[in-house]
Structure formats: structure tokens, C-alpha cells
Amino acid sequence: MPTPEAVPAAAAAAIDAYPDSYDAPVRRRLDRRALAIGGIGLGVYLSTLLATIPARIVAPLPGATGTIWHGAAPVDGGSRAEWRWSPLASLTGIGFAADVTVSGPQTALTARALLRPGSMLLEDAKGRAGFGLIAAIARPSFACDLSMRVDLARVAIGGGKQGADGRIASEPGNCGPFGGAPVAVPAMAFDVRQTPGMAVINLAPAGERRRPFIVGGLTEEGKLRLIVTAEGAAAMPFLSPPGGMKIETEL
Template sequence: MAADPERDAYLDSSDAPERRRFNRRTLIFTGMGVAIYLLSLLATIPAQLVSPLPDATGTIWHGSAPLDAANRIEWRWAPLRSIARFGFAADVTAEGPETSLAGRALLRPGRVLLDNVSGTANGALLGALIRPSFACTLRMQIDLERLSIGGDDQGAEGRLRSDPGSCQAFGGQPPVGVPAMALDIRQTPGLAVINLAALGQPRTPFVVGGLDKDGKLQLIVTAEGAAALPFASTPGGMKIETEL
């Protein structure tokens, strides 16, 4: 039988495995190059185009924005963490007079997750974040392990301690002195339990409530809370129900 030169050359070729390895390496390096190029393009997107905060400056990779007249937030994109967690992940800091906070953030459509947030903050930062009907002058120590808003697993875990200070309702009322307080949030299955009380007196709460996994927030200002924090409640206490 006559030999088939093309078949023999194919079977006996000693460089075929080497060519396959070369092709795989070429594909890998090409893919890495394309990924780096796309990341570099993404990193140059101006922050004001994607940030939910007004007056943002810088880029999506490294930007900042004012929270109020005194405090400012800054972020640095964490691309590897973003890929691993399927969202926009960043290392975040907040700085201002008596404010120095650092933590991590993860943004997905309709969801914000904060974790490992710790440091000090002033009352102005609290007002900038939750927009209450009053302003406070006090210093806080924050240790927030987790806060998830949006999605199907909303909840929180952490604690806040404040020094004695004063708060004032908007509208011209005189300021009211407030004691040192402790806010504790404990995550249980399906519910984050909230307790605000004078420091060292958790069994006489000013505010109790919970945040469930669907984002329903219920708070009860007790009679003791209404007396200690009259700028935040009607006399005798009140109940607040809302959805985050």
C-alpha cells in the first residue's frame, strides 16, 4: 500500500503540541490585553456621569464628592473585587472636621452594600446622610460591619457611640442637650434589630425597631426617647414605618 505523505506528516509532526501551546498563550495574552484596554477606558469615565452624588469630580476609578459643606467622600475603584462580586466595588473614605471614616462599598443596580466602615464622625455627617428634620452637634464613633439597602437581603449589623452634645430642630427652636448614646444594630435571620439608648442603659431604650430583608423599616420612639429627644418625636413617643 502506498504511503500517504500528508497523513504521515500530520501524525509524525513533533511541533503540533508546541503550536497548540503557542495558540493558547496567544489567546490568553490577547484576552488580557483587551481586558486591560477596556478597564483603562472604563477608568477614565468622568465621575459625574455615574455617581449618584452631585458635584462629583475625578473619574470612576478615583473620584470624590462633597456630602455637605464640611464633609467629603472619596473612592478608589477596586477592579478585582468588582469582578469577583459582580458589581462596582470601591474603597471609600469620608473626611471632614471631626470626621475620619474608611470602609468598602459595593454598588449594583438597585442595591448598595457597605461593609467594614469604621472611624469617627460629627453630627453634620449624620445630617448629610439621612436628612433628618434636626441638626446635631456631637462626636460619634462608628463601627458598621454591614449595611445592605436594596435587593433581597437587606439588613445591617454594627454599633455607634456618641459623646454628649446638643441637637436642634429646624424652625428656630432652642437647642436641646442630649446624653451620650449607643445605637446597636444586631442582625438576626430576616430582621436587623435596632436599639438606641443612653450609653450603658440598653434596657431603657429611646428608640427600638427593625429592618426586615424586604426593606421595611419600623421604629418606635418610646416615652423616654420623646422626653430625651423632643426634637425627633411628638410628646409621649411615636411610631415610624417606611420602606427603604
């Protein structure tokens, strides 16, 4: 029968046979801590690297300055676009996301932008815009002297889900062809409403949606169809021949 001293000795021998059993939990905690610190360090390094990428990589426009993190670029018509990169939105949106402001003559706009190869998504575009900004984007064959209030929830161009939803309301002003005499135009409302498969477009005098100057639609595939009505042609002769016209194109 073992002596009283033998049992503690056997227990001690058993413990000594697995010397790693006590420090293994500590070692696992240290490993996780090292991984966490390494991940944070890598994230900081990548963020710093991205922050130094020139702005012209994101906005290939003449005069783009700054970096991908915070940059700016001039826009035709005398406006200036400025952006601040949003890392979290870029991650969740799988693209380059940024908070954008545009300022210039009669223009003070804010929006959220998401850029992917071949597509662009604008959300919550709000503020005021002069016609110069619209002309810089759409390149129309006429010029206007008027101001607009912008409230667009969504504009998607390119990719497989094109469309828009929101309103642009213009004040009374003057418009005309380049080099031609301008004519007075009334206050108007440009409404676009997203429906399944198509964004429905309506341009009409303010408060008179049922008297459209232009109606049409944009499909998710990018097919744009517009009809200038006879009333629209009479009010905006710089836009259409008498009697109206149809326009079909692809974005």
C-alpha cells in the same frame, strides 16, 4: 526478503506521510500563548477604558471629579467622599466595588462599598463622623452638635436582603429643631443587630441598653418600624411629642 537498506527507507516514508505530527505540539503551545497574550491585552484595554469613564457616572452628585477608577465628590455637611475602584471585588460581587474614604468636619471614615442597580452594600465602615454627615444621609428634622464613633460591619439598602449590623456611639452634645433652642443630650449607643429576616434596632444611653430611647426593626424587604419611648421623648423632645410615637415607613 528486504535488504538492510529497505527498512530505514520504509520507516522514513511512513514518517514523511505525516509531516504535521512533529510540529503539532509546538503549534498548540504557540496557540495557547497567543490566546493568553490576547486575553491580557484585552484586559488591559478594558481596564484602561473603564479608568477613563467620568466619576459622575458612578456618583451622580454635583461636583463629582476624577474617573470611575479614582474619583471624589462633595457631600452635604462639608464632607468629601473619595473612592478607588476595586476590580477583583467588582468581579466577585457582580457590581461596582470600591474602597471609600469620607473626610470632613469631625469626620474620618473608611468603608468598602458595592453598588448594584437599585441597591448598595457597605462593609467595615469604621472611624468618626460628625452629625453633618448623618444629616446629609438621613435628612432629619433637627440638628445636633456632637461627634460619633462608627463601627458598622454591614449596611445593605435596596434589593431583597436589606439589613445592618454594628454600632454608632455618640458623645454628649446638643440637639434641637431647626430654628429652635437646643437641649443637652447624653452619650448614646445606636445598636443594630442582624437576625434572621430582620435587623433589630436599639438607641439608648451609653451603657444602659435596657433603657431604650428608640427600638424597632428593619425587615429584609425594607419595612422600617421605630418606636420612640416615653423616656426617649422626654430626653429628646425635638424628636417626638410627649409620651413617644411610632414610625413606619419603607426604605
